Ligand code: SF4
Ligand code: FES
């Protein structure tokens with residue numbers, strides 16, 4: 001998006017963090033060593049974006065600049081570099097369809113068509129009722145369950161045209177469809193269930209007893225960590241939670257004991273965190 | 277100290293030297309776009325790739341520090357191919373608009389494409405186009421030409437201290453600009469045109485006026501402030517088309533202020549191109565002989581003490597010494613080169629110089645600014661302070677106007693009482709100065725032009741002495757003069773003689789009728805309404821305030837049109853060379869005075885430039901040392917007195933219009949409108 005286009009939209013006059021967000025912002029800034037507050041620019045921009053209906057007005061960027069005592073242009077640079085920051089208003093449901101090669105090979109074009117048909121808009125547009133914005137995105141890192149879309153903070157994977165339409169319908173009805181694979185796949189496991197490592201080989205006597213327990217522990221720890229950060233309340237850390245969860249998942253994915261929908265579980269924690 | 281080999285030549289360098297710098301020391305040329313020796317290293321253009329033995333791929337020499345035993349090849353097939361590749365990528369999105377680009381002929385990209393470019397493109401897709409940015413009245417942008425070297429961004433942030441430029445967007449959508457539309461609010465913004473290696477940023481007033489190979493170049497000295505920036509004047513025919521900086525590390529490094537660069541269009545407007553005589557209340561054209569005759573007639577029988585002379589801010593030393601000698605011939609002791617009415621003590625040269633030198637600022641660790649706004653009084657002095665600040669560990673205290681100087685300052689107080697507290701050691705800052713290794717005080721010319729100037733000067737001297745600013749090999753007492761002519765005039769003693777009157781006395785005397793004839797040598801910053809009934813002779817180059825009040829106008833030469841000596845605020849005599857001829861019948865100033873002296877019957881004893889330059893040396897030996905600063909001996913000066921005057925304020929209200937040349941400049945008027953008016957709430961017409 002060119003800066004000119006971003007500037008053309010009607011910009012609100014002013015922006016200021018809400019008292020809760022201000023407190024969160026202060027907590028985030030406190031994590032960085034003195035003199036390095038500018039490092040907090042990403043989480044703060046995210047916070048600002050969440051506060052202003054999922055887009056970043058100029059006033060919000062200016063507010064963050066002032067909050068971190070950095071030149072405004074340095075904040076504009078960051079905000080325009082990351083595609084996750086919307087410089088123009090978006091609909092309530094912000095649908096990003098991954099159209100990069102793996103997803104495209106697995107039928108992302110169908111998702112695009114489904115959206116266009118269903119919503120009557122083309123890519124990059126917003127429905128007149130401001131409910132949906134649909135854009136094309138580059139690889140969102142869930143190629144294994146391609147094709148996929150990101151809607152708000154959630155990933156919906158293993159989609160097809162009708163599935164996409166169903167998703168849009170559900171959103172239009174005000175529901176929050178369960179994120180993750182839409183065909184019941186457990187995380188990134190094979191569709192038909194595990195195909196390898198079906199049996200955990202017997203441990204050799206020489207190995208220390210505690211070793212096998214260590215890995216799941218680590219994974220849990222990571223998930224807990226993520227949840228903990230989420231509790232701190234910042235948006236970007238929500239993304240951090242996602243990553244944490246992914247790691248936890250892939251750590252577990254080989255194990256037959258993996259519980260399905262663990263991702264969704266972590267997600268709902270995330271939701272709780274964001275909503276706090 | 278690492279030793280390495282470059283193209284087979286061994287070299288030993290300081291640790292931390294980059295390979296590119298080492299190549300430069302050896303005279304090996306490495307192409308570059310983003311590297312600039314006065315800016316931080318960005319290493320993003322990759323044009324400077326060289327082959328390094330044992331490295332798996334070519335390395336960017338600008339960012340690669342030299343280390344022991346390196347073997348570098350700058351001209352191997354690998355290095356050449358790498359550069360060709362980089363060049364091909366750079367040209368992918370660069371438009372093929374050299375024929376309509378103002379940078380053509382002096383474009384780094386053009387030159388290097390000649391050396392490393394491919395003669396046809398292999399790229400068949402569409403090129404990107406970028407919307408141009410509006411950066412104000414000085415800089416024209418054609419952003420499609422930008423190669424994203426980020427020099428301009430680094431210049432604005434590092435040197436100018438106005439972090440307003442940046443790179444927004446990413447990848448193919450990256451754009452260099454301000455994001456929100458705004459003019460660059462810096463007095464150094466014109467230098468962006470010089471740092472931009474391509475035609476993305478060019479000079480707006482100069483747009484489409486000439487090709488570099490059509491231009492004649494003359495080396496000169498800027499006179500629009502007291503820094504004495506070294507400049508190059510580019511002319512076509514007799515017309516000054518632009519002013520560019522010349523490198524002088526002691527003075528302006530390689531920057532100049534926007535006024536220096538862009539006021540040159542003022543040289544073409546409002547010029548006095550023939551003598552005028554006031555008849556029936558109106559200035560009427562006259563011949564030189566008539567003008568001289570009119571002066572001779574009026575001066576007849578007027579005793580010396582009823583005659584006075586004032587020298588303005590842009591005068592060359594030659595003209596001032598000629599006028600001084602002429603006044604001596606007429607028996608007048610009433611002369612002053614300080615048209616701002618300053619009456620400070622000039623008995624000690626160190627008392628009115630920037631003693632530490634401008635380059636010396638880089639040594640300072642504590643700086644006290646007294647009644648000065650260096651950002652607008654001498655942008656390049658301010659840039660030096662900022663340069664020093666960026667190295668870290670600098671404290672700046674300010675007494676006077678609290679303005680944004682582009683670096684953090686501690687506000688100590690508004691007026692002379694604070695200075696007195698420091699002088700008497702009653703203020704914390706005194707301790708800081710005392711503890712400093714190289715403490716510095718910069719006293720603004722505005723602070724000296726006040727009625728209590730003598731006392732301020734004495735207090736500043738006291739600070740210097742009591743806080744250890746004067747020590748072996750270091751003199752931290754500095755006066756920041758405003759006018760290019762000032763130090764030259766003071767050095768020549770263009771000052772009231774025994775029982776003579778200074779500026780204030782002359783104006784009072786003229787008002788009361790005690791002064792009958794006033795000779796204004798380019799003096800335009802006085803209150804002409806106070807000249808009363810006096811007969812005013814104005815010699816100068818612009819029809820400005822002085823000429824409007826004059827009874828006889830003698831057309832002189834502007835700084836580009838004469839061989840002139842100017843002593844900058846450091847006390848550095850520098851010579852500007854004549855680049856073109858004055859318009860019409862106007863003449864070089866000292867020759868006018870020489871001719872007039874003959875008519876007045878007190879012929880001046882010099883007929884050539886060499887002779888008058890010798891006269892300068894006789895008047896003050898510092899004129900023998902062109903381009904050098906002769907350290908002035910410390911002494912006692914000033915006159916302690918009451919210091920409870922009003923707060924200091926900078927004499928510069930409008931940076932873009934301080935003298936007859938910049939007031940005549942259309943570009944400066946646009947700048948004043950764009951930058952000064954919004955801040956002060958004035959409209960452009962107040963200029
Ligand atoms: S405008 Fe010029 S100086 Fe600035 S990044 Fe582009 S090419 Fe470099
Ligand atoms: S290609 Fe779609 S998520 Fe990677």
Ligand code: FES
Pocket residue numbers: 307308309310311318319320321322323324325336337338339
């Ligand atoms: S000059 Fe070295 S990368 Fe640009």
